[in-house]
Amino acid sequence: MYAEPLAQPRSVTPPRAGRGYWRRLLPLLTALACLTRVPSFAHPLWNPDEGYLAVQARMLAHGGELYETVVDRKPPLVPWLYQGAFALAGSDSLVSVRLLAVLAHLLTAALLAALARRRWGDTAGRTAGVLYLLISVGLNPEDAQAAGFEVFMLPCTAAAVWCADRGHWAAAGAAVGSAFLAKQTGGAVLLPVLWLCGASWGGLLRLGAGALVPVLSAAVLTDPAGFLFWTVTGSGAYASFTGSELHMLARAVANTALLAAACAGVLPLVARARTKAADLWLWLASAAGAVALGFHFFGHYFLQLTPPLALLATAALRTVPRARRNRALVTSACCCALFLTWGLLAPRPELTHAQRLADAIGRRTTPDDRILLWGIHPETYWLAHRAPATRYLTAGLLTNYSGGRDGPGVGEKYAMKGAWATLHRELATHPPRLIVDDSRGKPYAPDRIRSLRRLLAGYEEVAVVDGAVLHARAR
Incomplete structure (x- = not known):
């Protein structure tokens, strides 16, 4: 030293x-x-x-x-x-x-x-x-x-x-x-x-x-x-x-x-x-x-x-x-x-997308409704003035997706320890009014995440905004 x-x-x-x-x-x-x-x-x-x-x-x-x-x-x-x-x-x-x-x-x-x-x-x-x-x-x-x-x-x-x-x-x-x-x-x-x-x-x-x-x-x-x-x-x-x-x-x-x-x-x-x-x-x-x-x-x-x-x-x-x-x-x-x-x-295309998505969420929910945003842009919650239905604000915490990581490092088994069990418990307590699939073809899309497909089974597609799919809870 x-x-x-x-x-x-x-x-x-x-x-x-x-x-x-x-x-x-x-x-x-x-x-x-x-x-x-x-x-x-x-x-x-x-x-x-x-x-x-x-x-x-x-x-x-x-x-x-x-x-x-x-x-x-x-x-x-x-x-x-x-x-x-x-x-x-x-x-x-x-x-x-x-x-x-x-x-x-x-x-x-x-x-x-x-x-x-x-x-x-x-x-x-x-x-x-x-x-x-x-x-x-x-x-x-x-x-x-x-x-x-x-x-x-x-x-x-x-x-x-x-x-x-x-x-x-x-x-x-x-x-x-x-x-x-x-x-x-x-x-x-x-x-x-x-x-x-x-x-x-x-x-x-x-x-x-x-x-x-x-x-x-x-x-x-x-x-x-x-x-x-x-x-x-x-x-x-x-x-x-x-x-x-x-x-x-x-x-x-x-x-x-x-x-x-x-x-x-x-x-x-x-x-x-x-x-x-x-x-x-x-x-x-x-x-x-x-x-x-x-x-x-x-x-x-x-x-x-x-x-x-x-x-x-x-x-x-x-x-x-x-x-x-x-x-x-x-x-x-x-x-x-x-x-x-x-x-x-410089243009901000992702911000524009998040703003359009937030507007669509605002039209289909009330301020008291909770939503689940399945993506990596949590700013949509803030822009829409809607509370998240879970503590996990991005799909990254539930799939290990981050910054373009693909292949063997993304999936349910790479989630934070206990995350999926906690998510299911939270959604059962406070079912979200909307589930917004903002994966847009990323490695954490529903067709690659079985647990997410199960969650979407009780919802129906109601709108598509710039590739993001809005699913409303079936009545």
Whole structure:
């Protein structure tokens, strides 16, 4: 374990020098954070994760219990954030959580600026904060602009390294634990934090205690057994490379290429740089491992790479002439503008489908009716203002279908443990007014799922909307 004094680098800027630094920088970062998130307000929803979280928040607000009647393979922090935002601003719009996402990006940028300033000076601090915001939009807009799990994980990971850089080990541990509570892979930031801690046993004890407090508190506030199952032990089949390997590999290459394009102005400098900040390289490597974990390579996973990339790029820019540095920043700004234009102009066919389907559901049900949506787009529940008839909001939890996985990894036997028995019990207690088959030829279609065909036996087809089939309960 590395144990040199690198754990607490001395500040380049005298403590009382430049007292107006943050008064000048924070308005700039705030304006840039707002500008780079303008596309996020262009659509009511960006991806199924937002829809899932919105439905969960409504269920929690109506008495649902996390990891009991409200379930997902994720920790509780972001569902709680959605629930809190909806309590303050209503659940008919995601504007409130989008504003929280802007704040999360701003906080991440400010923490990175503080890290860079402490190590390399005022100019480096400004560069790191600005660079992060520019490259953080460099993915498909449905990944970069959504108020998803990774967005709220990023300030926690940045805070963990910020605290470790100053030797605040208990606070660093609490930040690591909070990152895990936003999304499990956020815990990967523990590696650079451990590097900075070195062999200090007192620091390690405080770090461990700090990390355990928020995690154990979340387990106690929910259901400890359910928390453990849904966040750690129950996702073995999901975190597998089996099924559609070429599809997943293509997604990994595509999203890597998108992020590389967003970093085109600085990536060549980072690749050639001889930056000795080993903790930053370890941060990047651990984030890359977190992206690969589970072998799904969704675009929003890649957001975890952007904070260490911004810091490494800042370190690399310090060693080049001013003209080269300016070109790199201008190139990054131009790439950012292209991604923002994409976000504002790109069509959203799946959202349009979900809206049409929600309208059809609304015409055939009342607000008190429950429905079962058999698909992977839970946002339809939210758009239709209808309560789900089950805790399982997607077919993925009942078949292990996710992100294009096909073949031997999809089917009833790959469902979450006990899911089908629970589903049958819930539907017997509260039979849904409609069952909406939104599989549209996917591997979890009724002709491949025997239990679903049995459920549909008591229903009759009443409408077809863009390939989705609505089945009403026979009278």
